[in-house]
Amino acid sequence: MKYRYLLLILLSGLLSLTGNAKQTVTDSTVIITQSEVFDATVATEQYLQTLTEEQKENSDAYFEGGYWLDLWDLLIGFVIALVFLSFGLSRLIKNIAEKIRNVHFQNFIYLVLYFLFSYILVFPFTIFRGFFREHNYGLSNMDFGGWFSEEMIGLALTLFFGSIFIAFLYWVISKVKQTWWIWGSTIMVVFMVFSMIISPVFISPLFNEYKPLEDQKIKEEILSMARANGVPADNVYQFDASKQSNRISANVSGFGGTTRVSLNDNLLNQCSSAEIKAVMAHELGHYVLNHIYEMLIYIAILIFIGMAFVNWAFNKLITRFKKKWAIAGISDIVGFPLIVFLFSAFFFIASPVMNNIIRSNEVEADIFGLNTAREPDGFASVAMKLSTYRKISPGKLEEIVFFDHPSGKTRVYNAMIWKAEHLDEE
Ligand SMILES: [Zn+2]
Numbered sequence: 503m504k505y506r507y508l509l510l511i512l513l514s515g516l517l518s519l520t521g522n523a524k525q526t527v528t529d530s531t532v533i534i535t536q537s538e539v540f541d542a543t544v545a546t547e548q549y550l551q552t553l554t555e556e557q558k559e560n561s562d563a564y565f566e567g568g569y570w571l572d573l574w575d576l577l578i579g580f581v582i583a584l585v586f587l588s589f590g591l592s593r594l595i596k597n598i599a600e601k602i603r604n605v606h607f608q609n610f611i612y613l614v615l616y617f618l619f620s621y622i623l624v625f626p627f628t629i630f631r632g633f634f635r636e637h638n639y640g641l642s643n644m645d646f647g648g649w650f651s652e653e654m655i656g657l658a659l660t661l662f663f664g665s666i667f668i669a670f671l672y673w674v675i676s677k678v679k680q681t682w683w684i685w686g687s688t689i690m691v692v693f694m695v696f697s698m699i700i701s702p703v704f705i706s707p708l709f710n711e712y713k714p715l716e717d718q719k720i721k722e723e724i725l726s727m728a729r730a731n732g733v734p735a736d737n738v739y740q741f742d743a744s745k746q747s748n749r750i751s752a753n754v755s756g757f758g759g760t761t762r763v764s765l766n767d768n769l770l771n772q773c774s775s776a777e778i779k780a781v782m783a784h785e786l787g788h789y790v791l792n793h794i795y796e797m798l799i800y801i802a803i804l805i806f807i808g809m810a811f812v813n814w815a816f817n818k819l820i821t822r823f824k825k826k827w828a829i830a831g832i833s834d835i836v837g838f839p840l841i842v843f844l845f846s847a848f849f850f851i852a853s854p855v856m857n858n859i860i861r862s863n864e865v866e867a868d869i870f871g872l873n874t875a876r877e878p879d880g881f882a883s884v885a886m887k888l889s890t891y892r893k894i895s896p897g898k899l900e901e902i903v904f905f906d907h908p909s910g911k912t913r914v915y916n917a918m919i920w921k922a923e924h925l926d927e928e
Contacts, residue, residue: 776880787870
Protein backbone atom coordinates (compact mmCIF):
# COMPACT_ATOMS: atom_id res chain seq x y z
CA MET A 503 0.00 0.00 0.00
CA LYS A 504 1.10 3.54 -0.43
CA TYR A 505 0.68 6.27 2.18
CA ARG A 506 0.46 8.85 -0.54
CA TYR A 507 0.45 11.89 1.65
CA LEU A 508 2.08 10.69 4.83
CA LEU A 509 5.14 10.02 2.76
CA LEU A 510 7.28 10.20 5.82
CA ILE A 511 5.75 7.13 7.39
CA LEU A 512 7.29 5.40 4.41
CA LEU A 513 10.66 5.96 5.94
CA SER A 514 10.09 3.09 8.30
CA GLY A 515 9.92 0.85 5.27
CA LEU A 516 12.85 2.34 3.41
CA LEU A 517 15.44 0.09 4.89
CA SER A 518 13.79 -3.06 3.74
CA LEU A 519 15.18 -5.69 1.49
CA THR A 520 12.28 -6.85 -0.58
CA GLY A 521 11.71 -8.99 -3.56
CA ASN A 522 9.74 -11.79 -5.04
CA ALA A 523 10.72 -15.39 -5.17
CA LYS A 524 7.72 -17.02 -6.73
CA GLN A 525 9.44 -18.51 -9.72
CA THR A 526 12.56 -19.77 -8.01
CA VAL A 527 11.09 -21.24 -4.87
CA THR A 528 12.02 -24.80 -5.59
CA ASP A 529 15.67 -24.48 -6.53
CA SER A 530 16.75 -23.16 -3.10
CA THR A 531 20.43 -22.30 -2.82
CA VAL A 532 22.32 -22.81 -6.03
CA ILE A 533 25.91 -23.44 -5.06
CA ILE A 534 28.03 -22.57 -8.05
CA THR A 535 30.81 -25.08 -8.24
CA GLN A 536 34.33 -23.85 -8.71
CA SER A 537 36.65 -25.11 -11.34
CA GLU A 538 40.38 -25.06 -10.64
CA VAL A 539 40.64 -21.34 -9.93
CA PHE A 540 37.58 -19.54 -8.61
CA ASP A 541 36.75 -16.60 -10.84
CA ALA A 542 34.22 -14.13 -9.41
CA THR A 543 33.22 -12.83 -12.85
CA VAL A 544 32.57 -16.31 -14.19
CA ALA A 545 30.67 -17.30 -11.03
CA THR A 546 28.54 -14.16 -11.36
CA GLU A 547 27.72 -15.05 -14.98
CA GLN A 548 26.74 -18.55 -13.87
CA TYR A 549 24.33 -17.10 -11.31
CA LEU A 550 22.84 -14.68 -13.84
CA GLN A 551 22.24 -17.54 -16.25
CA THR A 552 20.00 -19.31 -13.75
CA LEU A 553 17.26 -16.89 -14.89
CA THR A 554 15.41 -17.79 -18.06
CA GLU A 555 15.11 -15.19 -20.80
CA GLU A 556 11.40 -14.92 -20.02
CA GLN A 557 11.94 -14.34 -16.30
CA LYS A 558 14.46 -11.64 -17.11
CA GLU A 559 12.17 -9.91 -19.61
CA ASN A 560 9.35 -9.96 -17.10
CA SER A 561 11.33 -8.41 -14.28
CA ASP A 562 12.92 -5.81 -16.58
CA ALA A 563 9.47 -4.82 -17.83
CA TYR A 564 8.07 -4.60 -14.31
CA PHE A 565 10.94 -2.51 -12.99
CA GLU A 566 11.35 -0.21 -16.00
CA GLY A 567 7.59 0.36 -16.04
CA GLY A 568 8.04 1.73 -12.54
CA TYR A 569 10.23 4.57 -13.85
CA TRP A 570 7.41 5.72 -16.10
CA LEU A 571 4.78 5.24 -13.43
CA ASP A 572 6.74 7.53 -11.12
CA LEU A 573 6.67 10.17 -13.84
CA TRP A 574 2.94 9.60 -14.37
CA ASP A 575 2.47 9.93 -10.63
CA LEU A 576 4.00 13.40 -10.78
CA LEU A 577 1.95 14.42 -13.83
CA ILE A 578 -1.24 13.23 -12.15
CA GLY A 579 -0.21 15.23 -9.09
CA PHE A 580 0.04 18.26 -11.36
CA VAL A 581 -3.45 17.67 -12.76
CA ILE A 582 -4.85 17.26 -9.24
CA ALA A 583 -3.28 20.56 -8.20
CA LEU A 584 -4.89 22.17 -11.26
CA VAL A 585 -8.30 20.73 -10.40
CA PHE A 586 -8.07 22.10 -6.86
CA LEU A 587 -6.62 25.50 -7.75
CA SER A 588 -7.73 26.46 -11.25
CA PHE A 589 -11.09 24.68 -11.25
CA GLY A 590 -11.92 25.96 -7.80
CA LEU A 591 -12.26 22.70 -5.84
CA SER A 592 -9.94 24.04 -3.15
CA ARG A 593 -12.07 27.18 -2.71
CA LEU A 594 -15.22 25.05 -2.68
CA ILE A 595 -14.10 22.77 0.15
CA LYS A 596 -12.82 25.77 2.08
CA ASN A 597 -16.31 27.24 1.84
CA ILE A 598 -17.76 24.01 3.19
CA ALA A 599 -15.24 23.97 6.05
CA GLU A 600 -16.01 27.60 6.88
CA LYS A 601 -19.42 26.59 8.15
CA ILE A 602 -17.53 25.76 11.35
CA ARG A 603 -16.55 28.69 13.55
CA ASN A 604 -13.15 27.73 14.90
CA VAL A 605 -10.51 28.53 12.27
CA HIS A 606 -8.15 25.68 13.18
CA PHE A 607 -10.93 23.16 13.10
CA GLN A 608 -11.91 24.63 9.72
CA ASN A 609 -8.45 23.76 8.48
CA PHE A 610 -8.81 20.24 9.82
CA ILE A 611 -12.12 19.77 7.97
CA TYR A 612 -10.62 21.28 4.80
CA LEU A 613 -7.73 18.80 5.01
CA VAL A 614 -9.97 15.78 5.55
CA LEU A 615 -11.94 16.79 2.44
CA TYR A 616 -8.77 17.54 0.48
CA PHE A 617 -7.24 14.13 1.23
CA LEU A 618 -10.54 12.41 0.49
CA PHE A 619 -11.16 14.11 -2.86
CA SER A 620 -7.60 13.76 -4.05
CA TYR A 621 -7.66 10.07 -3.07
CA ILE A 622 -10.79 9.63 -5.18
CA LEU A 623 -9.28 11.53 -8.13
CA VAL A 624 -6.11 9.41 -8.08
CA PHE A 625 -7.96 6.15 -7.43
CA PRO A 626 -7.97 4.85 -11.04
CA PHE A 627 -4.17 5.19 -11.07
CA THR A 628 -3.86 3.67 -7.59
CA ILE A 629 -5.94 0.64 -8.51
CA PHE A 630 -3.99 0.13 -11.75
CA ARG A 631 -0.60 0.38 -10.12
CA GLY A 632 -1.37 -1.23 -6.79
CA PHE A 633 -3.76 -3.99 -7.80
CA PHE A 634 -4.08 -4.88 -11.50
CA ARG A 635 -0.44 -4.37 -12.42
CA GLU A 636 0.78 -6.39 -9.42
CA HIS A 637 -1.54 -9.23 -10.44
CA ASN A 638 -0.44 -9.03 -14.07
CA TYR A 639 3.12 -9.68 -12.99
CA GLY A 640 2.05 -12.38 -10.55
CA LEU A 641 3.34 -10.39 -7.60
CA SER A 642 0.21 -10.19 -5.47
CA ASN A 643 -1.66 -12.76 -3.38
CA MET A 644 -4.52 -10.44 -2.48
CA ASP A 645 -8.04 -10.51 -3.79
CA PHE A 646 -9.70 -7.20 -4.46
CA GLY A 647 -11.47 -7.09 -1.09
CA GLY A 648 -8.26 -7.63 0.83
CA TRP A 649 -6.41 -5.03 -1.20
CA PHE A 650 -9.20 -2.51 -0.89
CA SER A 651 -9.52 -2.89 2.86
CA GLU A 652 -5.79 -2.21 3.26
CA GLU A 653 -6.22 0.87 1.09
CA MET A 654 -9.03 2.02 3.36
CA ILE A 655 -6.91 1.56 6.48
CA GLY A 656 -4.18 3.64 4.82
CA LEU A 657 -6.70 6.29 3.81
CA ALA A 658 -8.23 6.42 7.30
CA LEU A 659 -4.76 6.94 8.81
CA THR A 660 -4.08 9.75 6.34
CA LEU A 661 -7.45 11.40 6.90
CA PHE A 662 -7.04 11.36 10.66
CA PHE A 663 -3.34 11.70 11.49
CA GLY A 664 -2.40 13.52 8.27
CA SER A 665 -5.14 16.12 8.76
CA ILE A 666 -4.31 16.68 12.43
CA PHE A 667 -0.61 17.03 11.63
CA ILE A 668 -1.10 19.47 8.73
CA ALA A 669 -3.72 21.47 10.68
CA PHE A 670 -1.16 21.81 13.46
CA LEU A 671 1.40 22.93 10.88
CA TYR A 672 -1.02 25.63 9.65
CA TRP A 673 -1.56 26.78 13.21
CA VAL A 674 2.20 27.27 13.54
CA ILE A 675 2.38 28.95 10.11
CA SER A 676 -0.28 31.45 11.21
CA LYS A 677 2.01 32.46 14.09
CA VAL A 678 5.38 32.65 12.35
CA LYS A 679 4.54 33.76 8.76
CA GLN A 680 7.81 34.37 6.80
CA THR A 681 9.95 31.81 8.61
CA TRP A 682 7.22 29.19 8.20
CA TRP A 683 9.36 26.84 6.11
CA ILE A 684 12.03 26.54 8.81
CA TRP A 685 9.42 25.78 11.46
CA GLY A 686 7.54 23.58 9.02
CA SER A 687 10.64 21.51 8.26
CA THR A 688 11.45 21.13 11.94
CA ILE A 689 7.92 19.97 12.73
CA MET A 690 7.99 17.54 9.81
CA VAL A 691 11.18 15.98 11.12
CA VAL A 692 9.66 15.68 14.60
CA PHE A 693 6.56 14.10 13.10
CA MET A 694 8.74 11.72 11.10
CA VAL A 695 10.50 10.57 14.29
CA PHE A 696 7.12 10.17 15.98
CA SER A 697 5.85 8.06 13.04
CA MET A 698 8.96 5.92 13.17
CA ILE A 699 8.54 5.31 16.90
CA ILE A 700 4.90 4.29 16.70
CA SER A 701 5.04 2.54 13.33
CA PRO A 702 6.21 -0.95 14.44
CA VAL A 703 3.95 -0.92 17.46
CA PHE A 704 0.74 0.67 16.14
CA ILE A 705 0.85 0.99 12.33
CA SER A 706 2.46 -2.20 10.99
CA PRO A 707 0.20 -4.49 13.11
CA LEU A 708 -2.81 -2.95 11.31
CA PHE A 709 -1.62 -4.71 8.16
CA ASN A 710 0.23 -7.80 9.38
CA GLU A 711 0.52 -10.00 12.42
CA TYR A 712 3.90 -9.72 14.14
CA LYS A 713 5.22 -12.28 16.59
CA PRO A 714 8.53 -13.46 17.98
CA LEU A 715 10.36 -15.80 15.64
CA GLU A 716 8.97 -19.35 15.88
CA ASP A 717 11.46 -21.70 14.21
CA GLN A 718 13.90 -22.49 17.00
CA LYS A 719 16.81 -23.50 14.81
CA ILE A 720 16.64 -20.40 12.59
CA LYS A 721 15.99 -18.31 15.65
CA GLU A 722 19.13 -19.54 17.38
CA GLU A 723 21.24 -18.84 14.29
CA ILE A 724 19.88 -15.32 13.95
CA LEU A 725 20.07 -14.57 17.65
CA SER A 726 23.63 -15.83 17.74
CA MET A 727 24.57 -13.33 15.01
CA ALA A 728 22.54 -10.69 16.84
CA ARG A 729 24.38 -11.30 20.13
CA ALA A 730 27.74 -11.22 18.42
CA ASN A 731 26.88 -7.74 17.14
CA GLY A 732 25.21 -6.28 20.20
CA VAL A 733 21.61 -6.39 18.93
CA PRO A 734 19.10 -7.13 21.75
CA ALA A 735 17.72 -10.64 21.26
CA ASP A 736 14.07 -9.80 21.92
CA ASN A 737 14.02 -7.49 18.92
CA VAL A 738 13.66 -10.12 16.20
CA TYR A 739 10.14 -10.72 14.81
CA GLN A 740 8.38 -12.58 12.02
CA PHE A 741 5.26 -11.46 10.16
CA ASP A 742 2.71 -12.94 7.75
CA ALA A 743 3.47 -11.09 4.50
CA SER A 744 2.36 -14.09 2.42
CA LYS A 745 -1.20 -12.81 2.65
CA GLN A 746 -0.12 -9.87 0.49
CA SER A 747 2.50 -11.30 -1.86
CA ASN A 748 5.25 -13.88 -2.39
CA ARG A 749 7.98 -11.31 -1.91
CA ILE A 750 10.84 -12.22 0.34
CA SER A 751 11.31 -9.40 2.77
CA ALA A 752 12.96 -8.37 5.99
CA ASN A 753 13.43 -4.95 7.48
CA VAL A 754 14.64 -2.84 10.34
CA SER A 755 12.00 -0.49 11.70
CA GLY A 756 11.28 1.71 14.68
CA PHE A 757 13.30 4.31 16.51
CA GLY A 758 15.05 4.24 19.86
CA GLY A 759 13.24 1.78 22.09
CA THR A 760 11.00 0.43 19.33
CA THR A 761 13.81 -0.48 16.92
CA ARG A 762 13.45 -4.06 15.73
CA VAL A 763 14.43 -6.48 12.98
CA SER A 764 11.56 -8.32 11.28
CA LEU A 765 11.55 -11.04 8.66
CA ASN A 766 8.53 -12.30 6.77
CA ASP A 767 7.10 -15.77 6.38
CA ASN A 768 7.99 -15.85 2.65
CA LEU A 769 11.63 -15.62 3.57
CA LEU A 770 11.19 -18.40 6.12
CA ASN A 771 9.21 -20.64 3.76
CA GLN A 772 11.01 -20.11 0.48
CA CYS A 773 14.65 -19.87 1.48
CA SER A 774 17.37 -22.17 2.68
CA SER A 775 18.91 -21.47 6.06
CA ALA A 776 22.05 -20.09 4.35
CA GLU A 777 19.86 -17.62 2.48
CA ILE A 778 17.92 -16.60 5.58
CA LYS A 779 21.15 -16.10 7.48
CA ALA A 780 22.55 -13.96 4.67
CA VAL A 781 19.45 -11.73 4.59
CA MET A 782 19.22 -11.38 8.35
CA ALA A 783 22.90 -10.52 8.65
CA HIS A 784 22.23 -7.75 6.13
CA GLU A 785 19.35 -6.45 8.27
CA LEU A 786 21.44 -6.65 11.43
CA GLY A 787 23.93 -4.51 9.51
CA HIS A 788 21.32 -1.74 9.18
CA TYR A 789 20.71 -1.99 12.90
CA VAL A 790 24.32 -2.08 14.03
CA LEU A 791 25.43 0.66 11.64
CA ASN A 792 22.64 2.96 12.91
CA HIS A 793 21.26 3.46 9.42
CA ILE A 794 17.88 4.61 10.72
CA TYR A 795 19.48 7.58 12.45
CA GLU A 796 21.76 8.30 9.52
CA MET A 797 18.78 8.24 7.14
CA LEU A 798 16.88 10.55 9.42
CA ILE A 799 19.63 13.16 9.21
CA TYR A 800 19.90 12.92 5.42
CA ILE A 801 16.15 13.11 4.94
CA ALA A 802 15.89 16.02 7.38
CA ILE A 803 18.41 17.92 5.23
CA LEU A 804 16.41 17.11 2.09
CA ILE A 805 13.20 18.26 3.80
CA PHE A 806 14.80 21.61 4.71
CA ILE A 807 16.03 22.14 1.14
CA GLY A 808 12.65 21.01 -0.21
CA MET A 809 10.72 23.41 2.02
CA ALA A 810 13.03 26.29 1.07
CA PHE A 811 12.22 25.49 -2.57
CA VAL A 812 8.47 25.28 -1.81
CA ASN A 813 8.64 28.66 -0.05
CA TRP A 814 10.38 30.29 -3.01
CA ALA A 815 8.18 28.73 -5.72
CA PHE A 816 4.94 29.21 -3.75
CA ASN A 817 5.48 32.96 -3.36
CA LYS A 818 6.39 33.36 -7.03
CA LEU A 819 3.38 31.39 -8.24
CA ILE A 820 0.71 32.95 -6.03
CA THR A 821 1.81 36.39 -7.22
CA ARG A 822 1.78 35.23 -10.85
CA PHE A 823 -1.68 33.62 -10.55
CA LYS A 824 -3.09 36.09 -8.07
CA LYS A 825 -6.37 36.64 -9.91
CA LYS A 826 -7.04 33.06 -10.83
CA TRP A 827 -6.25 31.30 -7.57
CA ALA A 828 -6.85 34.09 -5.05
CA ILE A 829 -4.53 32.55 -2.46
CA ALA A 830 -4.12 35.12 0.33
CA GLY A 831 -0.70 33.91 1.46
CA ILE A 832 1.14 30.98 2.93
CA SER A 833 -1.25 30.67 5.88
CA ASP A 834 -4.30 30.44 3.57
CA ILE A 835 -5.25 26.77 3.45
CA VAL A 836 -6.59 27.19 -0.10
CA GLY A 837 -2.95 27.08 -1.19
CA PHE A 838 -2.32 23.65 0.34
CA PRO A 839 -2.70 21.72 -2.97
CA LEU A 840 0.08 23.90 -4.40
CA ILE A 841 2.37 23.10 -1.47
CA VAL A 842 1.71 19.36 -1.92
CA PHE A 843 2.52 19.51 -5.62
CA LEU A 844 5.68 21.60 -5.19
CA PHE A 845 6.91 19.34 -2.40
CA SER A 846 6.31 16.17 -4.41
CA ALA A 847 7.93 17.74 -7.51
CA PHE A 848 10.99 18.50 -5.39
CA PHE A 849 11.20 14.92 -4.16
CA PHE A 850 10.71 13.63 -7.69
CA ILE A 851 13.68 15.68 -8.91
CA ALA A 852 15.66 14.71 -5.81
CA SER A 853 14.87 11.01 -6.14
CA PRO A 854 18.28 10.10 -7.66
CA VAL A 855 19.90 11.78 -4.63
CA MET A 856 17.57 9.91 -2.31
CA ASN A 857 18.27 6.63 -4.12
CA ASN A 858 22.00 7.13 -3.71
CA ILE A 859 21.66 7.89 -0.01
CA ILE A 860 19.64 4.72 0.55
CA ARG A 861 21.75 2.59 -1.77
CA SER A 862 25.00 3.58 -0.08
CA ASN A 863 23.55 2.26 3.18
CA GLU A 864 22.41 -0.90 1.43
CA VAL A 865 25.93 -1.47 0.14
CA GLU A 866 27.25 -1.08 3.69
CA ALA A 867 24.66 -3.55 5.00
CA ASP A 868 25.57 -5.99 2.22
CA ILE A 869 29.23 -5.88 3.25
CA PHE A 870 28.31 -6.23 6.90
CA GLY A 871 26.03 -9.15 6.02
CA LEU A 872 28.69 -11.02 4.04
CA ASN A 873 31.22 -10.65 6.84
CA THR A 874 28.72 -11.66 9.51
CA ALA A 875 26.83 -14.56 7.90
CA ARG A 876 29.79 -15.73 5.79
CA GLU A 877 27.30 -17.14 3.30
CA PRO A 878 28.27 -15.61 -0.07
CA ASP A 879 26.30 -18.21 -2.02
CA GLY A 880 23.28 -17.78 0.23
CA PHE A 881 23.40 -14.05 -0.35
CA ALA A 882 23.95 -14.40 -4.10
CA SER A 883 21.02 -16.77 -4.52
CA VAL A 884 18.70 -14.50 -2.52
CA ALA A 885 19.84 -11.59 -4.69
CA MET A 886 18.77 -13.69 -7.68
CA LYS A 887 15.42 -14.42 -6.06
CA LEU A 888 14.72 -10.71 -5.73
CA SER A 889 14.93 -10.43 -9.51
CA THR A 890 11.29 -10.94 -10.39
CA TYR A 891 10.69 -7.59 -8.81
CA ARG A 892 13.95 -5.72 -9.40
CA LYS A 893 15.78 -5.53 -12.73
CA ILE A 894 18.69 -7.91 -12.35
CA SER A 895 21.30 -6.38 -14.62
CA PRO A 896 20.86 -2.64 -15.29
CA GLY A 897 23.30 -0.28 -16.98
CA LYS A 898 25.71 1.60 -14.74
CA LEU A 899 23.97 4.98 -15.02
CA GLU A 900 20.54 3.35 -14.70
CA GLU A 901 21.59 1.78 -11.40
CA ILE A 902 22.90 5.13 -10.10
CA VAL A 903 19.75 7.05 -11.03
CA PHE A 904 16.91 4.59 -10.39
CA PHE A 905 18.08 1.95 -7.91
CA ASP A 906 17.61 2.38 -4.17
CA HIS A 907 19.21 -1.04 -3.61
CA PRO A 908 22.20 -2.50 -5.45
CA SER A 909 21.10 -4.53 -8.47
CA GLY A 910 21.13 -8.32 -8.31
CA LYS A 911 24.15 -8.43 -10.59
CA THR A 912 26.13 -6.06 -8.35
CA ARG A 913 25.17 -8.03 -5.26
CA VAL A 914 26.06 -11.40 -6.75
CA TYR A 915 29.38 -10.04 -8.02
CA ASN A 916 30.29 -8.55 -4.63
CA ALA A 917 29.35 -11.80 -2.92
CA MET A 918 31.53 -13.75 -5.36
CA ILE A 919 34.47 -11.39 -4.82
CA TRP A 920 34.05 -11.95 -1.08
CA LYS A 921 33.91 -15.69 -1.67
CA ALA A 922 37.03 -15.65 -3.85
CA GLU A 923 38.97 -13.80 -1.17
CA HIS A 924 37.83 -16.00 1.71
CA LEU A 925 37.85 -19.42 0.09
CA ASP A 926 40.66 -20.74 2.26
CA GLU A 927 39.05 -19.77 5.56
CA GLU A 928 36.49 -22.53 5.90
ZN1 LIG B 1 18.78 -3.33 3.36
